[in-house]
Amino acid sequence: MSLxxxxxxxxxxxxxxxxxxxxxxxxxxxEIQKKKVGENVQAVLAALRKIEADVTGRFEQVxxxxxxxxxNIKDGxxxxxxxDGxxxxxxKDGxxxxxxKDGxxxAPGRDGVPGMDGVSVTNAFLDFDNSLVIExxxxxxxxxxxxxxxxxxxxxxxxVNTSTGGVGLxxxxxxxxxxLTTDGTNLSWNDIAGGLDYQGTWNASTNTPxxxxxxxxxxxxxxxxxxxxxxxxxxxxxxxxxxxxxxxxTWQKIDQSWATAGANNNITSMTGVTGGISSPDFIxxxxxxxxxxxxxxxxxxxxxxxxxxxxxxxxxxxxGQTLYAYATNDEAVTITKGQPVYMxxxxxxxxxxxxxxxxxxxTSAKTLGVCAExxxxxxxxxxxxxxxxxxxxxSAYSAGDTLYLGATAGTLTNIKPYAPNHLVYxxxxxxxxxxxxxxxxxxxxGFEMDELHNVSAQNPTNGQVLIYxxxxxxxxxxxxxxxxxxxxxxxxxSITIANTGVTSLTGTTNEIDVSASTGxxxxxxxxxxxxxTTGNAANVTGxxxxxxxxxxxxTQTAAFDALAPTTTKGDLIVSNGSDNIRLAVGTxxxxxxxxxxxxxxxxxxxxxxxxxxxxxxxxxxxxxxTFSTATSGTFSTATVSSTKLTFNPSSGLLNATVPRASxxxxxxxxxxNTSYTVATGDNAMSAGVITIANGVTVTVSxxxxxxxx
Numbered sequence: 001m002s003l004x005x006x007x008x009x010x011x012x013x014x015x016x017x018x019x020x021x022x023x024x025x026x027x028x029x030x031e032i033q034k035k036k037v038g039e040n041v042q043a044v045l046a047a048l049r050k051i052e053a054d055v056t057g058r059f060e061q062v063x064x065x066x067x068x069x070x071x072n073i074k075d076g077x078x079x080x081x082x083x084d085g086x087x088x089x090x091x092k093d094g095x096x097x098x099x100x101k102d103g104x105x106x107a108p109g110r111d112g113v114p115g116m117d118g119v120s121v122t123n124a125f126l127d128f129d130n131s132l133v134i135e136x137x138x139x140x141x142x143x144x145x146x147x148x149x150x151x152x153x154x155x156x157x158x159x160v161n162t163s164t165g166g167v168g169l170x171x172x173x174x175x176x177x178x179x180l181t182t183d184g185t186n187l188s189w190n191d192i193a194g195g196l197d198y199q200g201t202w203n204a205s206t207n208t209p210x211x212x213x214x215x216x217x218x219x220x221x222x223x224x225x226x227x228x229x230x231x232x233x234x235x236x237x238x239x240x241x242x243x244x245x246x247x248x249x250t251w252q253k254i255d256q257s258w259a260t261a262g263a264n265n266n267i268t269s270m271t272g273v274t275g276g277i278s279s280p281d282f283i284x285x286x287x288x289x290x291x292x293x294x295x296x297x298x299x300x301x302x303x304x305x306x307x308x309x310x311x312x313x314x315x316x317x318x319x320g321q322t323l324y325a326y327a328t329n330d331e332a333v334t335i336t337k338g339q340p341v342y343m344x345x346x347x348x349x350x351x352x353x354x355x356x357x358x359x360x361x362x363t364s365a366k367t368l369g370v371c372a373e374x375x376x377x378x379x380x381x382x383x384x385x386x387x388x389x390x391x392x393x394x395s396a397y398s399a400g401d402t403l404y405l406g407a408t409a410g411t412l413t414n415i416k417p418y419a420p421n422h423l424v425y426x427x428x429x430x431x432x433x434x435x436x437x438x439x440x441x442x443x444x445x446g447f448e449m450d451e452l453h454n455v456s457a458q459n460p461t462n463g464q465v466l467i468y469x470x471x472x473x474x475x476x477x478x479x480x481x482x483x484x485x486x487x488x489x490x491x492x493x494s495i496t497i498a499n500t501g502v503t504s505l506t507g508t509t510n511e512i513d514v515s516a517s518t519g520x521x522x523x524x525x526x527x528x529x530x531x532x533t534t535g536n537a538a539n540v541t542g543x544x545x546x547x548x549x550x551x552x553x554x555t556q557t558a559a560f561d562a563l564a565p566t567t568t569k570g571d572l573i574v575s576n577g578s579d580n581i582r583l584a585v586g587t588x589x590x591x592x593x594x595x596x597x598x599x600x601x602x603x604x605x606x607x608x609x610x611x612x613x614x615x616x617x618x619x620x621x622x623x624x625x626t627f628s629t630a631t632s633g634t635f636s637t638a639t640v641s642s643t644k645l646t647f648n649p650s651s652g653l654l655n656a657t658v659p660r661a662s663x664x665x666x667x668x669x670x671x672x673n674t675s676y677t678v679a680t681g682d683n684a685m686s687a688g689v690i691t692i693a694n695g696v697t698v699t700v701s702x703x704x705x706x707x708x709x
Contacts, residue, residue, distance in 0.1 A: 196219050196220075196221050196245065197217070197219045197220050197221070198221060198222075198223075199220050199221065199222050200222060200223075201222060201223050201224070201225035202222035202223065202224055202225065202244055203224075203225055203226040203228065204224050204226060204227060204228030204229070204230050204238035204242075204244075205226045205227065205228030205229075205230070206226070206228070207228070207230045209222075211230070211232055211244065211251065212232075213231065213232055213233045213234075213250070213251065214233060214249065214250060214251075216246030216251060217246060218246060218247065218248035219245075219246070219248075220245075220246050221243050221244060221245040221246070222243070222244045223241065223242070223243055223244075223256075224238045224239065224240055224241060224242040224243075224244065225240060226240065227239050227240055232244060232251035232253075233250035233251045233252070235251065235252070235253045237253075238253070239255075241256045242254065242255055242256055243256055285298075285299065285300040285307065286300065287300045287302060288302070293308070293310045293313065293314075293316045294310045294313060295310050295311065295312045295313060296309075296310060297309070297310040298310075301316070301318060304318045304321060304388065306318045306319050306320055306321055307319040307320075311324060311382060312373075312382070314373055315372050315373060315382050317387075318387060318388070321387050321388070322384065322386060322387025322388065323384075323385040323386040323387060324372065324382050324383065324384055324385065324387075325351065325368060325369065325382070325383045325385055326350065326380055326381070326382060326383075327341070327343075327350060327351050327352060327353045327368070327375075327380065327381070327383050328347045328348060328350050328351070328352040328353070328378070328379070328380045329352070329353065329375040329376065329377055329378060329379055329380075329381065330344045330345060330347060330352035330353060330354050330378075331354050331355060331377055332377050333377055334374055334375065334376050334377060335353070335355060335371050335374070335375045335381075335410070336371065336374050336410075337371050337372065337373050337374050337391065337392070338370055338371060338389065338391075338392040338393070338439070339355060339370060339371050339410035339411075340355070340356040340367060340369070340370050340405055340406075340410060340411075340412060340426060341353035341354060341355060341356055341367070341368055341369065341370070341371060341383060341410075342354060342355075342356035342363055342364065342365075342366045342367045342368055343366040343368050348380075350380060351368075353368060353383060354409075355409035355410035356368075356405055356409070356410070356424070357405065357406060357407055357408055357409045357410070357411070358404070358405045358406060358407055358417050358421045358422045358423070358424055359407055359420075359421055359422070360422070361422060361448065363409070364405055364422040364424050364445065365422070365445055366445075367405060367424050367426075367443050367445060368383055368385060368443070369383045369384045369385040369386070369441055369443055370383070370384050370389055370426070370427075370439070370441055371383060371384075372384040372389060384441050385441070385443065386441055386442055386443070387440070387441060388430065388438060388439070388440055388441075389438070389439050389440075389441055390431075390436060390437070390438040390439075391435070391436060391437075392435075392436075392437040392438070392439055393433075393434055393435060393437055394429050394431070394432045394433060394437025394438070394439060395432060395433060395434040395437065397414050397429045397432050397437075398429065398432050399429055399430065399431060399432050400428065400429060401414045401428070401429045401432075402414065402416075402425065402427075402428055403426045403427055403428070403429060403439065404416060404417055404423060404424060404425060404426060405417070405422070405424035405426055407421055412426055414429075422445075422446055423446035424443065424444070424445050424446060425442070425443065425444040425445075425446075426439075426441060426442075426443060427439050427440045427441040427442050427443075428440050428442075452475075454473065454474055454475060455474065455475045455476075456472075456474045456475070456476050456477070457475065457476060457477040458477075460477045461479075461490070462490050462491055462492045462493075463479065463480075463489075463490020463491055463492075463494065463495050464477045464478060464479050464490070465477075465478060465479075465480065465495075466478075480495065485499060485500050486498070486499065486500065487500045546562065546563070551563060565580065565581060565582040566582050567582065568584065568585055569585065570584075570585025570586075571583065571584055571585055572585075572592075574600045574601065574602060575600075575601075576599050576600055576601070577601075581599075581600060583600050583602065586604025587604060589606070589607060590604040590605060590606055590607065591604070591605055591606075591607045592604060593605045616649040617649050617650070617652075618649065618650055619648075619649045619650055620648065620649075620650035620651070621648065621649075621650075622646045622647070622648060623646065623647045623648070623649065624641030624642060624643065624645065624646060624647075625641065625645055625646075625647055626641050644656065644657040645657075666687070668686055668687055668688075670688055670689060670690060670691060671690070671691045671692075671693055672686075672690060672691070672692045672693060672696055672698055673693050673696060674696060675696050675697045675698070675699075676698055676699070677698075677699040677700075677701065678698070678699065678700045678701055678704045678705075678706055679701055679704065680701040680702060680703055680704055681703070681704070682701075682704055683704055683705045683706070683707070684700070684704075684705070684706040684707070685706070685707045685708075685709065686706070686707075686708045686709070687708075687709050688708075688709075690708050
């Protein structure tokens with residue numbers, strides 16, 4: 001019958017429990033052995049001390065006797081040589097004797113006969129009657145008599161060896177790894193029930209030492225040192241660290257390869273591992289595994305696509321997605337799962353909570369989250385501050401609804417609260433269901449106006465208003481100040497402004513009435529106003545429609561444009577004698593001309609051809625004069641210029657091929673007012689008496705003549 005159950009049919013946890021049971025049995029057996037040895041150690045020490053004292057005394061007595069006899073022995077004659085005897089066993093070294101006196105040299109004696117082999121002590125033990133028995137190398141036994149008191153001798157029998165004639169301790173040879181037991185009369189060596197006997201390492205690649213299927217000693221086990229595929233009773237996958245165990249019938253494997261130093265890249269199960277895990281490069285979780293949540297268990301949540309750690313049997317936190325707080329219920333009743341709570345105080349070094357509601361700042365501003373489990377009064381439990389909370393009754397809502405803190409303690413609502421209630425956003429319904437509703441929680445608290453970072457309006461009073469202060473960049477609370485003939489009264493949610501200066505106003509009867517007591521003004525204007533008005537309209541605001549005599553505009557340009565009849569770029573406004581009308585823009589290059597036949601009195605007409613005349617007295621160049629074909633009317637066409645008639649604007653020289661005076665008279669000035677030079681090749685002529693003005697010079701070039709007739 002096998003002492004080890006079929007390991008192949010066991011789970012890793014069951015295998016671990018078997019190993020732990022075996023290890024426990026081994027520890028207990030070792031403790032038993034230690035205890036028995038401890039009980040007998042004093043008896044052994046006392047016996048050895050007694051043996052040492054008796055042996056020492058007897059050796060000292062024998063040594064003294066031998067010394068005396070040696071001193072009395074005289075040298076004899078040498079005897080004849082005897083036959084060499086067999087070498088004797090080396091005896092124990094005796095204590096050095098005292099040096100004797102030097103004797104006289106004796107006569108040579110005869111060779112003596114061969115002496116007997118020496119003897120030595122080979123064993124010593126206590127006999128059944130508490131006598132010390134000494135065995136010599138020649139087989140002789142010496143009984144030294146009793147050496148221990150009876151009570152110590154009785155205990156010592158437990159640890160002596162039966163092979164030497166003693167009683168109690170069985171033979172040890174071949175019984176390694178076993179423990180000593182008694183049936184009340186006799187001692188014997190037994191295997192530890194279900195125990196394991198380590199035989200060393202095994203090379204699974206070369207099958208060294210050689211192991212065979214179905215062959216082995218029950219409880220023997222080896223630890224694989226080299227991976228291999230040796231087939232032992234159907235097992236072929238052997239990795240370093242695995243255990244090969246013989247259960248009395250077959251070889252089985254305990255997968256321990258994951259625990260081998262340096263081989264931690266293929267860890268598939270770590271159940272039962274204690275202590276820390278040092279510096280792994282990464283931990284790869286099974287993203288397809290179905291895992292039952294438990295406190296302290298870390299696993300992959302495929303639904304939330306993240307790692308999840310069990311906080312307790314019912315609550316698991318999604319890493320990076322959920323945030324929980326462990327708080328104490330400060331209510332006198334149980335707070336149920338899904339109810340909103342706010343931070344109330346502290347209890348037992350932990351924040352305490354109460355049911356939250358939105359009717360006041362104290363019960364809403366510090367909303368922490370919703371309860372993730374039922375929490376009894378005075379007990380601690382989990383509060384979900386952010387993340388998904390399922391298992392709720394959300395049948396009253398629809399998926400996608402936004403839920404807010406309700407007006408009743410511990411309630412939620414999908415109706416957005418308004419003042420005076422406080423707005424606290426709780427989350428969004430992910431799944432609407434009677435008992436498995438799912439709510440994504442993300443608490444966001446609204447703000448009072450005096451909590452805004454740019455508003456300083458704490459503790460306001462009735463009728464105060466917010467006024468912006470540019471110097472501090474803050475909106476601040478202020479009270480309106482009375483003005484001239486104006487009084488201001490602040491009330492609860494109201495401001496009353498009254499006239500305290502005007503008590504009467506003179507005007508047309510039945511048009512304006514002023515109350516003398518309150519200063520209120522009542523206008524009762526007629527349908528039309530025919531009276532002339534004076535002054536200006538500086539205080540008139542708004543616009544007056546064109547139909548009502550205005551422009552319908554508020555600026556000058558816009559007002560003019562609204563009244564003008566023009567519609568197109570270039571249009572002109574002209575009068576037709578009674579109204580201002582639009583004259584459409586004309587054709588490019590046309591001129592505006594008067595025409596009484598037109599309704600507007602003007603029209604666009606083509607421009608006549610003309611030239612521009614300039615008074616040029618500086619250009620030193622030859623110009624060619626042109627002539628008109630008409631002496632009246634429009635100057636439109638000229639003849640072609642000719643080189644036979646030229647003019648220089650700078651010198652005033654008019655040059656013609658044959659100048660002719662049609663009336664027979666050439667006229668010249670009687671005074672030369674400008675210096676002139678008659679150039680070479682030219683001649684000059686003047687008529688009458690000629691006077692040359694002061695400072696003026698007439699120069700006649702060589703070969704030229706100036707004739708005065």
